[in-house]
Amino acid sequence: MNVNRYTCEQVFARLDDFLDRELSAEEMQLVQGHLDHCAACAAEHRFESAVLADVRKKLVRIDLPAGLRSRISDQLLRLQDPPPG
Amino acid sequence: MTGASGQLAPASVHSVPEHASRALTDADRETFEALLAPLLTAAYGTALHLTRNAADAEDVVQEASLNAFRGFATFERDSNFRAWFFRILVNCVYSRHRKTRRHGVAVELEDSPELYLYCQTAAAGLHGMSEDPANALMSRLDEEAIREAVDALPTEYRVVATLYFMQDLQYQEIADMVGCPVGTVRSRLHRARRLLQKRLWRIAEERGITKDLMHAQEGEE
Numbered sequence: 001m002n003v004n005r006y007t008c009e010q011v012f013a014r015l016d017d018f019l020d021r022e023l024s025a026e027e028m029q030l031v032q033g034h035l036d037h038c039a040a041c042a043a044e045h046r047f048e049s050a051v052l053a054d055v056r057k058k059l060v061r062i063d064l065p066a067g068l069r070s071r072i073s074d075q076l077l078r079l080q081d082p083p084p085g
Numbered sequence: 086m087t088g089a090s091g092q093l094a095p096a097s098v099h100s101v102p103e104h105a106s107r108a109l110t111d112a113d114r115e116t117f118e119a120l121l122a123p124l125l126t127a128a129y130g131t132a133l134h135l136t137r138n139a140a141d142a143e144d145v146v147q148e149a150s151l152n153a154f155r156g157f158a159t160f161e162r163d164s165n166f167r168a169w170f171f172r173i174l175v176n177c178v179y180s181r182h183r184k185t186r187r188h189g190v191a192v193e194l195e196d197s198p199e200l201y202l203y204c205q206t207a208a209a210g211l212h213g214m215s216e217d218p219a220n221a222l223m224s225r226l227d228e229e230a231i232r233e234a235v236d237a238l239p240t241e242y243r244v245v246a247t248l249y250f251m252q253d254l255q256y257q258e259i260a261d262m263v264g265c266p267v268g269t270v271r272s273r274l275h276r277a278r279r280l281l282q283k284r285l286w287r288i289a290e291e292r293g294i295t296k297d298l299m300h301a302q303e304g305e306e
Contacts, residue, residue: 016274048200062126
């Protein structure tokens with residue numbers, strides 16, 4: 001086995017961690033090197049990356065309910081200075 | 086708080102004594118609010134996915150904010166406020182979960198294969214008709230569909246998936262927030278993504294999206 005090249009199986013086993021940038025710098029480079037030359041693995045990577053990005057984009061579209069920020073602010077103030085009695 | 090086994094662990098950070106706030110000054114409160122303000126939207130979004138209920142999510146964010154303020158004297162100022170606050174928030178969710186004995190929506194936990202959507206879209210012939218088959222499918226799944234799929238995940242998977250997607254965190258950061266080993270976060274997150282893909286495909290089938298896509302492909306041939 002050429003230690004400077006990953007096989008498709010080795011890349012497949014690391015695809016999730018690669019997508020999350022959780023591999024070592026050396027492993028990231030080895031996976032990227034394989035993706036640069038393997039159209040099949042590159043297509044899988046592109047697909048997975050696009051799905052993750054789309055899920056993230058749609059999940060984060062949430063607005064803070066009106067008034068929640070000020071309610072918390074008021075409560076913090078009351079907690080700090082509880083009313084007498 | 087869950088350990089590696091998925092069992093609820095004691096909510097140590099959550100249980101901040103009320104008197105801890107007495108020593109806090111106006112300056113402390115202003116500092117606390119300045120640190121908290123940029124996190125509130127993500128906190129609410131996270132709480133919403135974890136509780137699956139808007140009113141509960143508001144309550145959780147308020148409760149976590151007050152608990153964090155009570156314990157702010159114990160917060161080490163040069164450490165990560167976001168990780169500290171979200172750990173308290175997750176504890177609040179688990180605490181409510183215990184009180185209400187609310188359980189996740191039942192989902193099948195049999196192993197979902199890797200690259201589930203990739204394989205399904207390939208089998209449906211979408212890879213031949215589109216240069217971007219992922220977008221061909223995902224562009225037809227709206228925010229409600231994505232939320233439905235995430236909300237259907239079992240609690241321990243939903244927690245790590247929500248923190249991951251909502252805040253783009255590293256595994257170690259999620260592990261610090263949830264209080265479990267980083268390896269547990271990794272395995273739960275990877276499995277959550279497979280379950281999520283399987284659920285998204287089912288939603289696409291239920292909504293007739295897969296049929297539409299296949300008809301579009303036939304029209305092009």
